[in-house]
Amino acid sequence: MTLRNTLRAATRQDHDRVDRLGAAFDLARPADYGAFLQAHAAVLPAFEASLDLAPPEDLPPDWPQRRRAQALAADLAALGLGPALAASQATLPTRPTRLGALYVLEGSRLGGAVLRRALSTAQPAAPDAYLAHGEGLLLWRSFLRWLDNQPLDAEETQAAILGARQVFSAFETAFEAVSAPVR
Ligand code: HEM
Numbered sequence: 001m002t003l004r005n006t007l008r009a010a011t012r013q014d015h016d017r018v019d020r021l022g023a024a025f026d027l028a029r030p031a032d033y034g035a036f037l038q039a040h041a042a043v044l045p046a047f048e049a050s051l052d053l054a055p056p057e058d059l060p061p062d063w064p065q066r067r068r069a070q071a072l073a074a075d076l077a078a079l080g081l082g083p084a085l086a087a088s089q090a091t092l093p094t095r096p097t098r099l100g101a102l103y104v105l106e107g108s109r110l111g112g113a114v115l116r117r118a119l120s121t122a123q124p125a126a127p128d129a130y131l132a133h134g135e136g137l138l139l140w141r142s143f144l145r146w147l148d149n150q151p152l153d154a155e156e157t158q159a160a161i162l163g164a165r166q167v168f169s170a171f172e173t174a175f176e177a178v179s180a181p182v183r
Contacts, residue, residue: 066106
């Protein structure tokens with residue numbers, strides 16, 4: 001089993017939870033879109049900053065190109081929004097935990113692409129640098145090629161799963177904390 005398949009199987013329920021929470025945001029509504037971005041802003045920059053401290057050989061070679069914190073900050077600034085939540089605690093002390101976290105951050109692009117299509121139909125003028133980031137670059141495909149060439153033993157694989165869960169859980173907490181505005 002590849003590392004990706006192991007991570008996917010181990011975190012399926014975590015994904016289902018964030019997917020459900022994410023679905024509560026109606027991106028046709030500006031307030032929901034803002035809250036959605038604010039939730040991401042609590043999580044993504046914190047984990048990216050933690051990964052920035054890793055030895056470069058623990059990261060995909062094109063890591064700088066994969067970072068999305070600036071795009072997210074630009075969208076929030078364009079909407080006139082500041083941070084709504086304290087930054088998540090990102091604890092990624094080992095290579096396996098970093099691999100698991102990277103898997104979730106990079107995988108979140110797939111859902112992001114779905115959401116961007118919904119956004120561009122509903123709010124064509126909304127700033128979308130974050131959701132559109134990396135479009136056309138096949139970043140997920142190249143990430144998986146890299147990930148599946150990272151050898152991990154059984155114990156390290158368990159640590160990678162914990163790293164992945166840490167990111168899912170941070171998104172879950174942030175989605176719950178901003179919760180879609182009451183209508
Ligand atoms: C912050 C929230 C989210 C995170 C962290 C996240 C994370 C991930 C990850 C890690 C994968 C890769 C699974 C694999 O190995 O194939 C994935 C796939 C996917 N996610 Fe999400 N996701 C999030 C939200 C969403 C939302 C809200 C949707 C629905 C709009 C969604 C739809 C998808 C889809 C369609 C795939 C692709 C499945 C495939 O092509 O195989 N995700 N996501």
